[in-house]
Amino acid sequence: MFDALAQPISYQNLVDHTIRLDIKRLDLVHPHISGNKFYKLKYNLLEAQKQGFDQVITFGGAFSNHIAATAYAAHYFGFDSIGIIRGEELAHQALNPTLTTASHFGMQLEFINRQDYRNKNQPDFLRKLQQRYPNTYLIPEGGTNALAIQGCKEILSASDLQNYDVICCAVGTGGTISGLIEASSSQQTLLGFSALKGDFLKQEFAHFTHKTNWKIKDDYCFGGYAKTTNQLIEFMQRFEEKYQIPLEPIYTAKMLFGIFDLIEKAYFPPHTRILAIHSGGLQGRQNLL
Numbered sequence: 001m002f003d004a005l006a007q008p009i010s011y012q013n014l015v016d017h018t019i020r021l022d023i024k025r026l027d028l029v030h031p032h033i034s035g036n037k038f039y040k041l042k043y044n045l046l047e048a049q050k051q052g053f054d055q056v057i058t059f060g061g062a063f064s065n066h067i068a069a070t071a072y073a074a075h076y077f078g079f080d081s082i083g084i085i086r087g088e089e090l091a092h093q094a095l096n097p098t099l100t101t102a103s104h105f106g107m108q109l110e111f112i113n114r115q116d117y118r119n120k121n122q123p124d125f126l127r128k129l130q131q132r133y134p135n136t137y138l139i140p141e142g143g144t145n146a147l148a149i150q151g152c153k154e155i156l157s158a159s160d161l162q163n164y165d166v167i168c169c170a171v172g173t174g175g176t177i178s179g180l181i182e183a184s185s186s187q188q189t190l191l192g193f194s195a196l197k198g199d200f201l202k203q204e205f206a207h208f209t210h211k212t213n214w215k216i217k218d219d220y221c222f223g224g225y226a227k228t229t230n231q232l233i234e235f236m237q238r239f240e241e242k243y244q245i246p247l248e249p250i251y252t253a254k255m256l257f258g259i260f261d262l263i264e265k266a267y268f269p270p271h272t273r274i275l276a277i278h279s280g281g282l283q284g285r286q287n288l289l
């Protein structure tokens with residue numbers, strides 16, 4: 001059914017007319033559990049249900065798409081939810097739109113300082129958390145774990161494996177691209193556009209896949225996570241106007257800027273068939289407008 005989500009971008013607008021670029025609109029999968037987060041949460045919540053948990057806990061920043069998606073999904077599946085949010089100071093401020101949404105769907109928000117937040121994957125931190133919240137299913141930051149990757153394998157349909165040479169996606173924690181790599185056929189290349197600076201990601205998600213048909217680019221991170229420039233925002237606005245596809249500046253606009261730039265620089269051989277994954281995240285726009 002999700003085949004219908006692949007939407008062509010008309011090639012006249014691209015410098016190399018032989019290149020085909022389609023966009024897979026995961027932003028249309030669900031109004032609240034947006035884009036890749038739908039796939040990342042699916043098997044985690046099923047597992048939590050199976051193990052008899054009635055509460056889930058997870059982590060994120062104040063604008064996190066993962067926090068918004070988890071709050072809604074937990075509510076929908078009948079779990080209580082707790083969100084550990086980076087930034088102690090936020091406890092004394094009015095909630096931004098993302099956190100308002102999360103709270104509206106019943107997520108209990110707990111604000112911790114940035115120092116503590118950095119320890120969120122440390123055994124000691126997790127042990128204390130588990131003592132305070134026993135019987136709670138833990139979902140890591142960004143939702144990335146083995147079950148998330150299992151879910152992300154379902155993003156690609158059988159025809160996607162046949163019809164495209166290169167599959168592009170935005171990369172945060174690397175969970176989504178790991179699932180895409182795992183699902184891909186060996187003739188395909190996965191090209192990840194990092195929303196963060198640096199190549200530490202390579203090590204971080206290397207243990208989720210042993211396949212090697214992928215590359216990560218961080219040349220289009222525009223200074224780092226959640227950083228933007230006028231050039232990026234202008235690109236995003238032009239793109240939205242021309243193609244009537246909404247983007248957001250943290251992930252999807254950076255990926256598409258990168259793809260267009262690489263096409264202009266003749267990075268892809270003629271006749272390359274590219275599928276770009278629109279990973280959603282449009283809830284984040286409300287914080288910026």
Ligand SMILES: *Cc1c(COP(=O)(O)O)cnc(C)c1O
Nearest residue numbers: 065172173174175176251279281
């Ligand atoms: C979370 C998110 C990503 C990054 O996904 P990872 O699995 O963490 O790499 C990409 N795009 C959007 C819109 C997201 O919300």
